[in-house]
Amino acid sequence: MSNRFVKFENVGMRYGMGAEILQDISFVLEPGSFHFLTGASGAGKSSLLKLLYLAHRPSRGIVSMFGDDVTTAxxxxxxxxxxxxGVVFQEYRLLDHLSAIENVAMPLRLAGGGDDHKIREHVEELLMWVGLKDRMHAKPPTLSGGEKQRVAIARAVIAKPDLLLADEPTGNVDPQMARRLMHLFAELNKLGTTTVVATHDLELVHEMGGPVMHLQDGQLSSRHLPERARGPVSATDPSRPNLSANLSSDLSS
Structure with a gap:
């Protein structure tokens, strides 16, 4: 089996007995790479992400992740x-009975990531960075769409996953916050997290540059845009915490 990080080989996907939504999809995501996933509504972006976060298995072909053939696992x-x-869902999928800080802390608690004080400190710093300093103790039903989205993003990145999948992560925030969130993804990517961001925001894609996987009619094509703005977007903001140090800190120490 290939030792590639993530590999799709001639993958097809259908729901039930319907027509294939994805057809002959083949690509490799190298460790620590950053990719945009683009395509019109209905092109299959969310379906491809479902295969990547193992919510579905392909109808045909081979999907290898982290050295395992998940098609037959x-x-x-x-x-x-x-x-x-780590996954940022379009519909957020927050737990309504938990506060923002409790939702974000959950991956660390499930992973046994250190004592409560360190977890809380870590989560508070990240929520402050995404502009939710005054909403940490609010529960999802009282949050706006943009606030829920930022909580969901913080939850997805808090444990520094090996693979981050984000489905339209900037869809409900203003342009300034969208760039701040892309800064967060870029910082996490610099720490080694392979990142795939599905988006309709072609302006942001061209601004950031880099590899683009484009879906059209269930088929995938690839291109590489010049990385004109990757540096400025991911540059350190002295008014904010050092995310690299924060996200890479060993909470169990």
Whole structure:
């Protein structure tokens, strides 16, 4: 089996007995790479992300992740693989009975990531960075769409996953916050997290540059845009915490 980080080989996907939504999808995500996923509504972006975060298996072809062939893996092996993946869902999927800070802390608590004081300090710093200093103790039903999105993003990145998948992560925030969130993804990527961002925001894609996977009619094409703005977007903001130090800190120390 290939030792590539993530590899799709001639993958097809359909729901039930319907027509294939994804057709002959092949690509490799190298460790520590950053990719945009683009395409019109209905092109199959969310379906491809579902394969990547192991919510579905392909109808045909081979999907290899972290050295395992997930196409044939027993379902009991999938939770172990999913723990290495951070996901930003379009619909947020926050727990309504928990506060923002409790939602974001959950991946660290499930992973046994240090004592409560360190976890809380870590989560508070990240929530402050995404502009939610005054909303940390609010529960999802009282948050706006943009606030929920930022909580979901913080939850996805807090444990520094091996693979980050973000489905339209800037769709409900203003342009300034969108760039701040891309800064966060870029910082996490610099720490080694392989990152895939699905977006309709072609202006942001061209501003950032880099590899682009484009879906059209269920088929994938690739191109590489000049990385004109990757430096400025991910540059350190002296008014904010050092995310590299924050996200890479060993909470169990």
């Amino acid at each position: 027993h379902r009991t092996a999938l939770p172990r693989l999913r723990r290495r993946i």
